Amino acid sequence: MTDDVDQLTDIEQDALAEIANMGVSRAANSLRQMVGEEVLLSVPGVKIVPREAASKLVERNNAKRLVAVQQSFEGPFAGRALLIFPEAQSLELVRAIVGDEHSLEDVIDLEQEALAETGNIILNGCLATIANVLHRTMRMSLPSIVRGDGAKLFEVNQAGSGGQFVLFLYIDFNIKKRNVHGFIALLMDLPSIAALKDIVNDFVSGIERQPSGHVG
Amino acid sequence: MSYKVLVVDDSKLARMVMAGAFRRIRPEWSLVETANADEALAAVGTVDIALIDFNMPGTDGLELVARIRKSHPGMPLAVVSANIQDEIIGRARELNAGFIPKPLTDEALAAFLLGAALRLKKAAT
Numbered sequence: 504m505t506d507d508v509d510q511l512t513d514i515e516q517d518a519l520a521e522i523a524n525m526g527v528s529r530a531a532n533s534l535r536q537m538v539g540e541e542v543l544l545s546v547p548g549v550k551i552v553p554r555e556a557a558s559k560l561v562e563r564n565n566a567k568r569l570v571a572v573q574q575s576f577e578g579p580f581a582g583r584a585l586l587i588f589p590e591a592q593s594l595e596l597v598r599a600i601v602g603d604e605h606s607l608e609d610v611i612d613l614e615q616e617a618l619a620e621t622g623n624i625i626l627n628g629c630l631a632t633i634a635n636v637l638h639r640t641m642r643m644s645l646p647s648i649v650r651g652d653g654a655k656l657f658e659v660n661q662a663g664s665g666g667q668f669v670l671f672l673y674i675d676f677n678i679k680k681r682n683v684h685g686f687i688a689l690l691m692d693l694p695s696i697a698a699l700k701d702i703v704n705d706f707v708s709g710i711e712r713q714p715s716g717h718v719g
Numbered sequence: 720m721s722y723k724v725l726v727v728d729d730s731k732l733a734r735m736v737m738a739g740a741f742r743r744i745r746p747e748w749s750l751v752e753t754a755n756a757d758e759a760l761a762a763v764g765t766v767d768i769a770l771i772d773f774n775m776p777g778t779d780g781l782e783l784v785a786r787i788r789k790s791h792p793g794m795p796l797a798v799v800s801a802n803i804q805d806e807i808i809g810r811a812r813e814l815n816a817g818f819i820p821k822p823l824t825d826e827a828l829a830a831f832l833l834g835a836a837l838r839l840k841k842a843a844t
Contacts, residue, residue: 513731514732517730517731520730521730521733522732524730524774524801525801525821528774528801528802528803528821529801531802531804532802532804535804535805541804541805541807544774544802546729546775632801632822635822636822707732710732710736710739711739
């Protein structure tokens with residue numbers, strides 16, 4: 504089942520989407536608690552695409568100026584998780600979190616810190632759920648903030664990386680009563696895709712033969 | 720008493736996890752698996768209980784619960800989702816449906832099924 508590393512079987516695609524959905528849905532609840540309003544989520548997308556194509560996908564309906572909180576993760580598979588917003592909406596997100604009573608100056612002062620902390624909570628929540636579901640341990644770096652277009656966020660311009668295939672998992676989210684939409688993306692390169700496929704296939708066959716205990 | 724349960728989830732993996740849990744908790748009950756709202760509405764007349772994923776393409780799980788509720792006011796229904804936001808759980812409650820969080824645990828499923836079986840038994844007497 505793992506001979507074609509640049510392709511996913513139907514069940515691998517399905518399992519990754521479901522596992523990512525669990526991670527992001529749990530993380531969305533953390534965001535909901537921070538902003539006090541419902542966070543709407545899209546159905547997850549899972550694709551193996553060249554890095555450059557992934558960077559274009561994140562620009563899709565957005566302005567090219569994006570801001571992302573990113574965290575690297577390492578374990579049986581490694582990659583980066585990003586929480587991405589159009590830059591124009593990042594202050595609105597911060598305002599949703601810190602409350603409307605703060606002045607614009609305060610909000611601008613708090614932006615960097617609030618984004619890093621929001622990213623930390625959401626991305627950690629998402630990755631921790633994925634790690635738990637797969638019964639694996641993952642280490643996560645501290646969050647950092649990147650600003651720029653899709654190519655900058657996904658490091659397309661680093662020596663020949665634009666053509667490399669990556670696993671791109673993404674879910675849109677929308678804070679219902681605020682003009683804030685963004686998305687969560689997970690990016691993994693080929694060796695990690697192969698490792699992840701093996702783990703997912705183990706997980707799937709585990710469900711089929713489990714005599715007792717819990718899965719998922 | 721053995722019941723027939725409708726499982727609605729666009730993810731095959733999620734349906735497999737659910738089927739695995741039933742094999743442990745209620746091995747004598749039968750499952751009808753569907754992947755979307757249309758299939759679910761076609762099958763709902765033949766089942767006793769329905770477990771419905773929230774985040775599905777097309778009609779979402781809460782809309783589906785609302786539609787099933789109209790024709791089956793007493794059927795035990797639960798929304799199954801990792802989206803544990805208050806609004807989702809609250810809307811499930813308003814529709815007189817339970818809420819079972821994902822990742823699914825045997826305990827959460829067993830608790831819902833026990834309540835559902837009691838309700839069905841009571842309704843039958």
